[in-house]
Amino acid sequence: MKRMRAILAISLALAVSGCTVVDLDASGNPIMPKDPHAKPGYSNQTPQQIAEASWQSRVLDVAQQHAMSWADMETKSSTVKAGGSESVFVRASGTVAALDESNSRERILTLTLNGKPVRVSIGPVMRSNALRDAAGFRFEEFTNQVQYAQLTRALNRHAVQQLPKVDASWVGKPVQALLAVEMGHGTVNDVMAVELKSGEAP
Structure with missing residues (x-):
């Protein structure tokens, strides 16, 4: 018994000596250092909150830095593996x-x-993962597949809210567009509007 107590005492001493000092918050609770391998704090946010909070940094800023022309996108699509897909941002000028x-929920603008x-x-309804994937959101950042899928819908809804009112008066006029495009091998699968502006480029 004495031997066991001695071993326990030594183990406890070693454990205490190996501890680091942890700062306390205003309530006296320990402030734990951030785990570098932890997932982002999306688990406590709704998909809509994630979409709104990350719109500028993870959508518009990324698009500004990486958007390609329509012609470059078509060229890049030839490098997509057969049976696979890839999503990118595209800035385009057209008419x-x-x-x-005809489907008031899923309107289509032909450019x-x-x-x-x-x-x-x-x-107002867009059934595409192109925006989420072009922005670089990854499944590993989220709690589960359900939250990841819900983010697609939240981002798409937020994108629609940013678009101007598009009606028949736009037909025949020039337009400037920021698009999220899902490419297949040499093909374009889905195209959704992220920004639209009627008129010639400045």
Whole structure:
């Protein structure tokens, strides 16, 4: 018994000597250092809160730095593996060829870009992961697949809220667009509007 107590005493002493001093907050609770391997604090935020809080830093700033031209996007799509997909931001100037409002929930704006018609989703419902993936959000940052999927819908809803009111008066006019595009191998799968501005580029 004495031997066991001695071993326990030595173990306790070693444990105490190896401890580091931890600062306390105003309530006297220890302030724990941030775990470098921890996931971001998205678990305590709703998808809508994440979309709103990260819109500037993770969507607009990323688009500003990495958006490519429509022609460059088409070239890049040829490098996508067959059966795979990749999403990018694209800045494009074109002309509005048509506005399809036959489905009032999923309206489509057809833009003529580089002489080709391109169907662009403008909402209010947009069924695409292109924005989330182009912005670089990764599954590993979230609690589970459900939260990750809900973020897609929240980001798309937030994008729609930023768009101007698009009506028939836009048809035939020039437009400046920031788009989120999902590419397949040599193809364009989904295109959704992130920003739209009627008129020529300044």
